[in-house]
Amino acid sequence: LKDLSLEEWKQLHPAFETDIYQAIAPQQVVAARNSYGGTGFEQVREAISAARSKISPE
Numbered sequence: 001l002k003d004l005s006l007e008e009w010k011q012l013h014p015a016f017e018t019d020i021y022q023a024i025a026p027q028q029v030v031a032a033r034n035s036y037g038g039t040g041f042e043q044v045r046e047a048i049s050a051a052r053s054k055i056s057p058e
Contacts, residue, residue, distance in 0.1 A: 009016035033040035
């Protein structure tokens with residue numbers, strides 16, 4: 001997707017602008033996946049924390 005030119009993006013939808021390249025960047029895509037139990041950074045951090053609390057000795 002990153003190799004598509006802006007003109008090619010605009011063929012898909014005229015509203016696409018140069019900010020599409022930032023929106024499809026891997027870091028941005030993962031960060032946007034913040035639904036409960038999802039694979040976004042925040043959800044993974046919370047899952048790791050919950051798992052650690054379950055296996056940590058008190």
